[in-house]
Every structure is written in structure tokens, then in C-alpha cells.
Amino acid sequence: MSSHASFARYDFAGRVAVVTGAATGIGRAICDAFALNGASVVNWDRVPGDLDAPHAPRHFAVDITRPASIEAALAATLDAYGRIDYLVNNAGFAGPTMPLDQYDPLEWQRVIDVNLLGTYHVSRFVVPVMRRANSGRIVNVASLAGKEGTPNASAYSAAKAGVIAMTKSLGKELAQTGILVNGIAPAAVETSLLAQMAPAHVQTMIDKSPLGRLGTTQEVAQLALWLCSDSCSFSTGAIFDLSGGRATY
Template sequence: MAYANADYDFTGCVAVVTGGTGGIGAAISERLAKGGAQVVCWDLKPNPESRFTQDTVDVSDPASTDAAAQRLLARSGRIDFLINNAGYAGSTVPLDEYDVAEWHRIVSVNLLGVFHACRSVVPAMRAAGQGRIVNIASLAGKEGTPNASAYSASKAGVLALTKSLGKELANAGVLVNALAPAAVKTALLQQMDQAHVQNMINKSPMGRLGTVDEVSEMVAWLCSGSCTFNTGAVFDLSGGRATY
């Protein structure tokens, strides 16, 4: 017997998905749109094949996220969901071999990008008395991945930011939560050493990678009316790998 996915009605809702035109972001955009949401993708490089409204945004630049938020509010009058998905993995090297500029860039996109997007959108959500923010972090932020110090540190920062902002907005009608996926099957993995990918699979008790649809389903639930008493929380998507 196959279990059916939940149905959600997001009719009338406006969703911002950063990095929303490829990989996990595209699956999230599709899932929210399936429920009726108007999806706007904030991406540094627009994808001509995407069917969603796109706005060229550099999340590492607060002026860029501010301007994008104001454009969307002027056009739609509301922002209901903010999904912080944009990210940059960078090189996989020992800490003392990292190029300093690249280390800074990884943190700038992955952590400061979440801060900038939240800072630009939260005032409108607070004024409306409602909203959902979902930050896509990583299991690396909980465990610390060898030779990925910048990525691990940036994602750990996203988890702490989520907990802090969740407490700040707990009585404002705005819920803030994070996902911490283990490795997810995307085109990006095809660019990695296959022995490295197999090592990630071997760490999973389920013995497989996650899927983009599994991520998007959890995001949909966190944006839905079924989620009402969860904020500042971290939800694992690890196939049983996470231990705390």
C-alpha cells in the first residue's frame, strides 16, 4: 500500500524562494505552486527554462534583497512565505588550505544571505501578523563535515539564526523553522567524486540519498496551516543518520 501525499491550499499566498530555479529550489517552487501559491524566485542567474516569476537578486547584498522585497510588495502587496534555499558549497579542502576569499564568499551567501533576506521580508510579515520562513540548512551544520569548514560553519549559523528569529517572532504570527538535510540527489552530485557520494550514502541507515521531493514536502508542511506550534525548530531529513 502506497501512502498518499498531503494536499495543501496555498491559494492567494505569495512565496519567495531564493535559489528557486534549480535543484532543491525548483522542487520547492513546484510544490508550493501546486498548492496554488504565487512563486517568485530570487536568483543571481535567472533560468530561462523556469516557468516561475524571477527576479535577479544577490542574497549576499542587502541592498539587492531590500530592493527585491519592495518590488514584490509593490506588485503583490504581501509576502507570505520566504524559503531561504540559495547556497554555495565551495571547495572541499582542509581549513588551512582554503582560499580566504572563497571561505568568506561561502559564509556570505549561505549565512549572510539568509540574514539579508529575512531582514528584508520580516517587517512586512510582522505588519501582516502572519508568515512562514523556512531556512534550508544542512546536516553539516550539526555534525561538521571534514574539509568543508566554511560550509559547515555557515549552516550551523543558519540553525542558530533560525532559533533566535523564531523566538523573536513567536508572538507575531510568523513561524521560522529550518531543515537539515543529509545529501540530496541533485545534478550537483554528478559533479562530485563518486567515491565521495558513495561515502555519503554509506553513512545513511536507509542506504540512499534524499530526494528533492522529500525536501519540498517538508517545506510545504512547514508553510501550511497544519504547522502551528513549531517555530525556531530544526527538522532533520537524513534517512536516520542524524543522532541529535
């Protein structure tokens, strides 16, 4: 894996990025990358994460399944910064791994509520702010599961497939507004989540990868930054594969 020194550099000075679920993992890596390139970064999450870390983002408490908390965080963000240039809908969770017919219906609903409806709720509050500015970038973090369907992850696969379709729909809706909407579909990425899985399960994921490794949070962050940069100008409603060669389409 290449060092930070070889990553592309962007000038995001004066720009404001909101990242949901950025206490840790992919969301925090995206925040760090934005901050390193000059943006003001805000974490909308239930918890702040490590506030003593370098480039720690400003935190506003948000539960993306509770619209009132999103509305409050939006007001606080606009009060502090006056604008939102970039929204990265990253918050989500995988839910339990089990066959569909053994899945608890309430748990299935919770996975949909967070991953799909949460992304919808955050977007519906932020889009009007971007419309008024006639510019903005929305990046939705989907998953390879949403493209291909992961066995024993029916709720997560269905939710992320929904995020992919919503990304395509919203990208078309906003195509004439100066707002671009794109998605990222990562395969397995090396985060603390994987530490909770059996090593054999993680090895299975690695074995499925033509590149023979997991993705890194920095690699997801670099794609998110490109999608928000002026280098990306003719892609909207698109889903960008980040799977180490695993994706078949």
C-alpha cells in the same frame, strides 16, 4: 520513492511564496510544490533557470550578498503581489572540499557571506513585511553539516551552524507575532551538484545513510510545504532533520 499522487495536498490559493536560489535543484522543487498547491511563487536568484518549465516561478534578479538587490526584488514582489506569506531561504553553496588550514581565506569568507549573511539579509528585509501582516512563515534550508560538522567543509559547516542558531533565535524573537521560523537540515540530496562529484564520494554519502539512499528534492519540498502550512502551528525555532537516519541528534 512514492509518487506525487501520495504527497499531502495544501490549499495555498491566494498566498505568495518567495524562494531564494530557486533556478534549479532544491529551490526549484520547492517552487514547483508550492505552485502545484495553488501559491503564487517568486524566485529570488541571480539567474531565472528554465522559464519554459511547467509551474516556472516569476523571477526577480537577486544576489543575496548584495542587500540593494534584495531590497529591489522585495519592492518588485510587493508591487506585483502585495504580500509575502512564505519565505524559504534556500540559496547557498558548499564551496571547495579541503582541510581548514589549506582553505583560501577569501573563499571561506564567500561561503559565510552567501550561506549565513545572505540568509540574514533576506530575512531582515522580509520580516517587517510579515510583521505588518501579523503572519508569515520562514523556512531556512540548513544542512546536516551545520549540526554535525563535515570534515573538509569547515566554512560550510560553520555557516550552516550559524543558520541553525539564527533560526532558533529569530523563532523566539517572533514567537508572539504570528510568524513561525523553522529550519530544515538535509543530508545529501540528489541534485545536479552531485554530478560534479566523484562517484566514489557520492557512494560514500549513500553508505553513511541508514536508509541507504540520497534524499530527493521533492522530499525537501514536502517538508518545506508542511512547515508553511496551517498543519504546522506549534513549532518555531526548530530544526527538522531530513537525513535518512544519519543525524545523531
